[in-house]
Amino acid sequence: MRNAALAAALLAALVYPLLVPNYLITVGMLMFFTAFIGQSWNVSGGFAGQTSFGHAVFFGVGAYTSTILHVSYGWNPWLAWPVATAMGGLVGAGIAFLSFRAGLRGSYFALITLAFAEVFRIVANSAGFTRGGLGMLIKADSRFENFQFATPIAPYYLALALCLVSLAIAWWLTRSRFGARLVAIRENEDAARALGIDVFAEKVKVLTLSGAMCAAGGTFYAQKYLYIDPSIAFGIDKSVEMLLVTMVGGAGTIFGPLIGSIALTTINELTRNAASVFPALKNVQPLSLVVYGAMLILIVARLPDGFASLLKRRHA
Amino acid sequence: MLEVRELSKAFGGLKAVDKASLDVAEGEIVGLIGPNGAGKTTLFAAIAGFHTPDSGRIAFAGHDITGLAPHQVCAAGMVRTFQITQPFARISVRENIMVGAYFRTADRREAMHLAEAVAARVGMTSQLDRQGSDLTVAGRKRLELARALATRPRLLLLDEVMAGLNPTEIAEIVEVIREIRTAGVTILLIEHVMQAVTSLAERVYVLNQGRMIAEGTPAAIAENPEVVEAYLGHGAAKVLRA
Numbered sequence: 266m267r268n269a270a271l272a273a274a275l276l277a278a279l280v281y282p283l284l285v286p287n288y289l290i291t292v293g294m295l296m297f298f299t300a301f302i303g304q305s306w307n308v309s310g311g312f313a314g315q316t317s318f319g320h321a322v323f324f325g326v327g328a329y330t331s332t333i334l335h336v337s338y339g340w341n342p343w344l345a346w347p348v349a350t351a352m353g354g355l356v357g358a359g360i361a362f363l364s365f366r367a368g369l370r371g372s373y374f375a376l377i378t379l380a381f382a383e384v385f386r387i388v389a390n391s392a393g394f395t396r397g398g399l400g401m402l403i404k405a406d407s408r409f410e411n412f413q414f415a416t417p418i419a420p421y422y423l424a425l426a427l428c429l430v431s432l433a434i435a436w437w438l439t440r441s442r443f444g445a446r447l448v449a450i451r452e453n454e455d456a457a458r459a460l461g462i463d464v465f466a467e468k469v470k471v472l473t474l475s476g477a478m479c480a481a482g483g484t485f486y487a488q489k490y491l492y493i494d495p496s497i498a499f500g501i502d503k504s505v506e507m508l509l510v511t512m513v514g515g516a517g518t519i520f521g522p523l524i525g526s527i528a529l530t531t532i533n534e535l536t537r538n539a540a541s542v543f544p545a546l547k548n549v550q551p552l553s554l555v556v557y558g559a560m561l562i563l564i565v566a567r568l569p570d571g572f573a574s575l576l577k578r579r580h581a
Numbered sequence: 582m583l584e585v586r587e588l589s590k591a592f593g594g595l596k597a598v599d600k601a602s603l604d605v606a607e608g609e610i611v612g613l614i615g616p617n618g619a620g621k622t623t624l625f626a627a628i629a630g631f632h633t634p635d636s637g638r639i640a641f642a643g644h645d646i647t648g649l650a651p652h653q654v655c656a657a658g659m660v661r662t663f664q665i666t667q668p669f670a671r672i673s674v675r676e677n678i679m680v681g682a683y684f685r686t687a688d689r690r691e692a693m694h695l696a697e698a699v700a701a702r703v704g705m706t707s708q709l710d711r712q713g714s715d716l717t718v719a720g721r722k723r724l725e726l727a728r729a730l731a732t733r734p735r736l737l738l739l740d741e742v743m744a745g746l747n748p749t750e751i752a753e754i755v756e757v758i759r760e761i762r763t764a765g766v767t768i769l770l771i772e773h774v775m776q777a778v779t780s781l782a783e784r785v786y787v788l789n790q791g792r793m794i795a796e797g798t799p800a801a802i803a804e805n806p807e808v809v810e811a812y813l814g815h816g817a818a819k820v821l822r823a
Contacts, residue, residue: 461655
């Protein structure tokens with residue numbers, strides 16, 4: 266039953282871009298892409314309980330690494346992609362090493378990640394190799410071998426593939442020893458230590474994985490929009506987006522980030538044009554943030570485990 | 582099997598444990614008692630690697646384990662439970678125990694079988710699918726025991742697994758602990774429930790204000806005036822004898 270539903274959903278996702286106009290294909294691409302970077306947050310924030318407010322640091326590292334290699338050193342972006350991914354993993358390991366060695370937990374860890382993202386943003390804003398606040402433009406050359414796309418269909422399928430990979434990673438976490446250890450650490454660090462878990466090592470590992478995933482998303486973003494600057498890459502918006510879709514959908518669940526991303530992307534698209542329908546809303550901009558805020562309050566108060574918990578309840 | 586020598590641990594100016602020594606031989610059940618605040622849990626935490634001792638030495642199975650991290654102590658074959666139970670609240674009892682079982686195997690199926698076998702040993706089979714947070718006090722205490730047992734330790738450090746239980750539950754868990762020992766696990770337990778200590782432990786250590794004040798069979802300990810005074814106050818032994 267469950268497998269049939271998943272197969273049907275996958276089939277729908279596969280044929281969807283063949284049936285709808287370009288605008289809706291791009292909306293679909295955004296859903297899967299946001300679900301992907303949301304899942305990168307979910308791996309460390311949801312499964313392992315290491316809440317981060319600064320995941321944009323990995324996103325930005327991925328976007329800048331591939332873009333610098335491509336623009337400044339002439340690398341093919343496809344080749345730069347794995348390097349950017351590895352770089353994200355490295356930064357994840359570094360931040361985890363420094364924060365967890367110092368024993369930071371909970372909100373202290375969240376704040377230090379926010380600080381790291383800000384430091385990276387400021388450095389990118391002032392350093393020469395990132396072209397500072399001007400940002401970096403990737404020369405348009407819409408060929409697939411160039412990791413650029415002439416139609417919205419190709420990036421749609423690529424985002425879908427990324428999303429599927431991230432779902433597979435999340436599924437693996439629910440079935441593996443590594444995942445079980447992460448959940449144990451989230452639920453009770455002291456008990457986890459007593460049961461033989463090297464909490465520090467596991468946390469470094471999970472942030473490495475999460476950072477690598479998120480950086481892969483950064484490269485995809487840069488290649489899709491062909492422009493990045495410090496606030497796009499390292500800004501708080503991306504960090505909040507990843508955290509929000511996961512919280513709304515259900516942190517620590519396989520489908521949470523995807524559900525959250527579908528919900529938030531839909532709201533975003535619906536509210537974008539609301540002012541033209543209801544002129545009274547003209548001064549409330551961006552309206553999507555107002556709706557996000559209201560939604561987050563409702564979720565935290567009424568549905569702390571996110572939308573995914575609704576599905577689970579019906580299953581049980 | 583376990584040798585603790587002159588172990589001290591201070592928090593600020595307070596000497597929680599002051600040159601305490603104890604020995605546990607393979608196959609024994611040894612009790613550690615003492616009034617509230619005597620330093621029993623601190624001593625346990627230091628043995629299990631949760632606190633680094635200020636001085637002293639801990640040897641386990643012939644190896645010096647002083648200052649090792651908890652996961653290394655666990656790898657050596659010694660595992661502790663918590664007085665204030667620490668269940669993984671939002672996962673099932675089965676998954677809770679599997680975390681311990683995963684210490685010996687990376688295979689999910691094997692960990693699950695091991696967890697279910699351990700659950701049967703502590704009488705939790707019917708509760709395998711309940712959430713950690715849904716358990717009663719007695720259930721949580723059993724879960725502590727089960728998780729620790731699933732790591733297949735050679736020595737179990739049990740911190741007040743009977744506190745808060747009713748007499749029936751105590752009798753049940755005493756039986757479970759006996760069986761665990763019969764299966765070859767050595768046990769060191771902190772306990773306030775004297776009836777349980779007397780019926781389980783072969784030897785008892787008494788800790789008071791961080792110092793080890795007595796050691797012996799439960800019967801001998803109960804007669805020891807210093808122990809009586811530690812619990813009832815200075816001069817109590819004389820009053821009782823009169």
